[in-house]
Amino acid sequence: MDNAIGNSARSEEEEMEVAATPSVVSAPEATRSSFGENDGMSSEDDEGIVEQLSGGEAEEHMINLTDLNPYILCSICKGYLIDATTITECLHTFCKSCIVKHFYYTNRCPKCNIVVHQTQPLYNIRLDRQLQDIVFKLVVNLEQREKTQMHAFYKERGLDVPKPNIPQPIPSSRAKPKKMLGPVFRIPPELDVSLLLEFMGAEKGTGNFKPLEKKYVRVSGEATVGHVEKFLRRKMELNATCQVDIICGDHLLEHFQTLREILGAIGEKAVQDGLLVLHFVLVLSPLSLT
Template sequence: MALDARTVTVNLAELTEHLGCALCHGILRDAHTIPDCLHSFCKSCIYRHFLVKGSCICPKCNKALSPRPIATLITDQKLQEVVDRIFPEFKEQEAILEKEFYAKNNFKLREESGEPTDGANGSSTSPVASSRGRSKASTPTKKSHSVKPVGSGGILSCTRQFTIEVYPQETNARALPSLQFPFMQVNGNFKMFELRKLIRKRLKLPDEVQLEMACMGATVGPELSVHFIQRTIWKLQNQKEPLVLHYRRATS
């Protein structure tokens, strides 16, 4: 039987070579592309590669990248649309698994989007007892979690409250002062650039002192949220809450 003129037969293996992730060896999800070499990966895979491993090379071609390659990643929506058109069953299955994940972890997936209204960028900070031997009474009670889409990119944000510890990293002459209240309770959406502003304000640092944040020795970008860092760097290293972050003078 003759093929329809509009039908194109393609070897699946050839497609997965271009539409698959070299890190997880699966089909691309939330595709992100490295502009230097144009290789694409799942967002979670490439973020772990750069943040957890601290690598500055492309995991596919081994090309040396900038000192902070995570800051140059491009959200490749066009490529992801192609993947979803060719492999719609993967997107459908992911939606099912995502729903099961939210139910298992007591999350709520809200349909409505929009910016949070409880403080700047939906974040709130409050000092918590600044003693490592704090009693149960000083530990925040568990609250209901909610995850909702924010903005046009469809990026999920978490409104769960986290307790974090924040300390200066250096122990030499370049060390910055310690915060009076190193324990804070913040929203899961709380970004590192917001934390830097808060630290700068509380320490009354001069403008010439540039800060950067780190988790377990790895520099974390200003665009990353507490929730993202907790479930990637912190959780992958089998660490327990509260999340510990360090601030230090930015390296030139």
């Protein structure tokens, strides 16, 4: 009787232990779906999963460098990227020296022909340091060869080898703020008048002359209209038979008048966006008609 009770108690304990133990499924069965299908995996795939689940490490896959060449070669020089530089408009990457030389002749990307910038394409390129590090790690001895060639280049010309740019640590907020440097170029205080010289035309017979390339000039308020005329004659290469008439508003100016006097006499009518506007025309000199 006691043995029967003990056996029944032990059987109940074993059933409880079996119920508490999670069921173990073989690896091939674990890959099957709840619908009893294989999910498109073959028995060979199952065996590979079994090996990995059993503690085996996956085999390393070797990749040929030629398979990566389309991503690390410059399409201009056909060599490995050196100072990898990316165009921000289209994200195509080239050697820095190659793309800079290319932009001497055109403002379009050499790969996709997109307009990088209407006038200054060099504004829209950036160094890609991460890609360059990847190239140096993939191509054996490329970085060392490049450094050797660079040292030889500067040594042959008697120049100092430039030091590499090392990123500076960002100062903490507790550090004392550095003094901000002012602009390198400062306009002297005596040059207190900005001129806008507008060309109004030339009379027949005044001869050949060069166009005025820069019509914005900053001068002293003590300069006279005569000084402005001499400036125009020199820049436009005018001959002696040509006379320069300078007009401000509706007033024909005299040579002895200073720019400060003109500002005081004519006032705001002579100023446009902070510039003293002077119109000038080229006419025949009265002396040439005698």
